[in-house]
Amino acid sequence: MKKMILSGVTALALLTGGVIGSGSIGSSVEAAQATLKFKDVPSTHWAAAAINSAVEQGFFQGYADGTFKPGSPVTKAEMASILGRLTDQPNAAIQETNNFTDVPEWAKSGVSAAIVKGFISPANYNGKLDAKASLTRGEMATWLAQGLTVVDSDYKQALSDVSNTVIPAKEYFTGKLASNQKNAVAVALGTGLMSVANDKNFGTDRTTTRAEVAVLIARYTSVAKTKPADFQGLNELRAVGLTGTNLSIIAPKYKVLPESRYPESEDYSKVTGDFAKIRNQELNTVTHYADIKLKNWIIVNPYVKSDARSIYYPVFVDEGSTLLRGAYYSFPEFEISIKTSMNQLQGGSLINSPAINPAISPSSKAVIDYGVSHINSFLGAKGVFNVKKPTYWGLGYLHFDKTLNPRILLERSDGTHFEIIPQ
Structure with missing residues (x-):
């Protein structure tokens, strides 16, 4: 497209200054x-x-x-x-x-x-x-x-x-x-x-x-x-609007394993790498203190600069922050429904993944400045949740080092499971 220019001088009868009027442009x-x-x-x-x-x-x-x-x-x-x-x-x-x-x-x-x-x-x-x-x-x-x-x-x-x-x-x-x-x-x-x-x-x-x-x-x-x-x-x-995550843009190495990598006994039709299929769906938990859903999942690579940075970098990460062994930041947004009572430590046991951690929220200055919902807003004495249905952002780490368990597995109650690993 060519540079946008004026179509001519429209007469704008302003008393002084403002948008330029007829006969007042000059050269x-x-x-x-x-x-x-x-x-x-x-x-x-x-x-x-x-x-x-x-x-x-x-x-x-x-x-x-x-x-x-x-x-x-x-x-x-x-x-x-x-x-x-x-x-x-x-x-x-x-x-x-x-x-x-x-x-x-x-x-x-x-x-x-x-x-x-x-x-x-x-x-x-x-x-x-x-x-x-x-x-x-x-x-x-x-x-x-x-x-x-x-x-x-x-x-x-x-x-x-x-x-x-x-x-x-x-x-x-x-x-x-x-x-x-x-x-x-x-x-x-x-x-x-x-x-x-x-x-x-x-x-x-x-x-x-x-x-x-x-x-x-x-x-x-x-x-x-x-x-x-x-x-x-x-x-x-x-991507976040359609699927709930920016993973495919920021960390495209994370992919679902091909069917050939699964045992024959596995029903591959239940395996997905599409986060949209588990977004806002009730997930199976390791413990049963609460039901849990993932509303969104934001990934931030802290090592890139300028335009290569995630648009979410300034929301969650303070300038200059880095992680050990090449990990990326992982920020899941949880919607939790506590069954009877649950403390912060028990919340962390709901899902067994270093990337999807309900026990803590990011503590960066950026998060405070942007007003991001924090787990601390829902904790009372001795770290016990004082509301039954908190919604807040968690903090995890997306690993690429295979010695640090980079696999992510999240399963719906109907057996559909989201399973990805860096490849």
């Missing part, structure tokens, strides 16, 4: 030079380069007092007009009608264009866009994700695939992420379009600033030129 050189003179955008500003580019391309202009106001919020009408002017964004296959009754005259054509290009779906609104309101990050994620589905149908599939995924944002772990924005947030994070803030929240209710929009224009252009399968983070989110 690209002049716009770039003007950006460099903004009193409130020094060269050290985190979005300086993106602001330069956005002004150069005509998306924004400065204010009469020589400022850009990078922290000022952007309204829905302003953002819709920007998105509607991306010429290389294809039109949506199904065209919806602009039936909004509250869009100011100057923004009507821009909003209509954003609808045509698939960024905004009027069906998600009740006749009013609330066009003058500041655009929230949650709604921004929704608009951008919807735009991507028009660019490549696999993005539409990705939006569906992440419905049951684990999202690396604090709101997910604390139960504060709205269900109608969850999938879009997952795609925004998985593609790198958007990220969490220093407090680990995605900030769905926070407003989107002019500086952020300048950055997002460039990021959207880049993501739209990239296949969904080329984003490891998105691949992980999709």
Whole structure:
């Protein structure tokens, strides 16, 4: 896909500053030079380069007092007009009608264009866009994700695939992420379009600033030129959504043994390497203190850097953490139903696997920062569980050294068993 550029200058009747209006662009050189003179955008500003580019391309202009106001919020009408002017964004296959009754005259054509290009779906609104309101990050994620589905149908599939995924944002772990924005947030994070803030929240209710929009224009252009399968983070989110684990992406050496490796007496039809077949299913336990299910299972390789890292690394692992003898981190999410009473030690005896350990939870600072559910929240005096049905994340170690029992065996009550080993 070619670089997205402006389709022309849409007349945006803003009193001052804001999104650039008709007749005010000038030359690209002049716009770039003007950006460099903004009193409130020094060269050290985190979005300086993106602001330069956005002004150069005509998306924004400065204010009469020589400022850009990078922290000022952007309204829905302003953002819709920007998105509607991306010429290389294809039109949506199904065209919806602009039936909004509250869009100011100057923004009507821009909003209509954003609808045509698939960024905004009027069906998600009740006749009013609330066009003058500041655009929230949650709604921004929704608009951008919807735009991507028009660019490549696999993005539409990705939006569906992440419905049951684990999202690396604090709101997910604390139960504060709205269900109608969850999938879009997952795609925004998985593609790198958007990220969490220093407090680990995605900030769905926070407003989107002019500086952020300048950055997002460039990021959207880049993501739209990239296949969904080329984003490891998105691949992980999709895999967890569909199967409950990112094992096949982070630790692909772990596989089910072929039938030839099993004795003839073994019913191989009961053997599976598909975690989805045991996800959320009641598992047989070594002891019988409780019934147990695995909701999700996240694997993190602590040795790789940069883009090769799991998207879940910052959620569970502190920077610089390593393990002995080449092990990976294993983070299973348990749903436990205690029969009478059970202490922490007894919980650890439910499943005999170093990778799937219900006795402890990760103790990293990252886990605390992200609000990941911890076993300690459910333990009372003498380590006895004080609730009957706790749900929390455990900590285990995925081994590759065959002397450390790398085999993983989990069995359902009907005899179906998930059995994998590094090969």
